[in-house]
Amino acid sequence: MSIHLHFRAVAESEIRDDHTWLAAFMAEAWDRHAEEYAAGVTDSISKSWDSVNELYTAADVAGTGAEGPWTLPIYGGRPVAHSPEADLGNPPMMYMDPPEVSRAADFLAGVSFDELWTAVGRGLWGGGPDEALFRQCHLEHHESLRGFYGRAASAGHAVIKVVWA
Template sequence: MCTHQRRTQLLTAIAEWVRRCDQDVLARLGCPFDPFTDRFKAPGERTLRDVFARFVPAILTAAGLGIAHSINKSWDAVHDLYTAANALSTDADEPWNLPIYGGRPVPHSADADPSDPPLMLLEPPEVSQAAQFLTAVSFDELWSVVEARFSALGWTKQEHIEHHRDLQEFYGQAASAGHAVVKAVWA
């Protein structure tokens, strides 16, 4: 969970980024299309703040922000879980990097706060690849690789399987809709 200040900075960074997006990116993000202007409409910062204040995936989707999801978790731990797939596979594409840290960095504007999190854009083909990885990978096999280390840190199998299922659902829905995914991960 991020602090109020960090959440405010994140929403400002997202709003600045989305204002600069091309029409094709807004379309891939699932933004609403305005037939009167013949353009996709980017949500403003106020809309983002209002929606995130009542963070419910269905509301975000209805507001034109595509599908949204948040997991309050140490992302490094979830990424470490997926990196365990490297020990189980020889897939050179490394799809285990996609769900958490994968994607293309999106540069901030010159006047952006340098403490804003980096935004990563995962294009629809990569979203589909992430969804396929999350569906195909055996959670139990991943857990067997990391169990001793994670248990020593007090991390439980139950909390990680819940995050895994949430990510499976999120990426599955985004892939089915043909959406791109924009991620901000606070370190």
């Protein structure tokens, strides 16, 4: 089964705070994923986004676990509610406003992947055939997210996140 966390940057004025509308918008964006990725307005992570989030929690050096900039890139934002009449197959979505996008971009620009990996990376890996490949995959996700959020913040965009299964 394929499952993805899909990120899409968009001007806040161009979106509606409506689950049905956003689901259709994001489905259309998913259909054009390759084009939108090339344009720098989308990103996605297949299956491993929770371990990318765990990598970022290593930035919580105080151990508070509380809301902080390290929580923004993957799970940040607010849930987009759908009406009780909505199809239960509608995907879960999150909405990040432009200030949250800027905070996520600042976090990603300022955090050291190597330091995060040293702090928790081996624990995420958990053994297996190729630690270097696992690390490289997470580094690529980190670099891709850093570029995506940086572009979105520079443009003053919001970010919509959706889980496709």
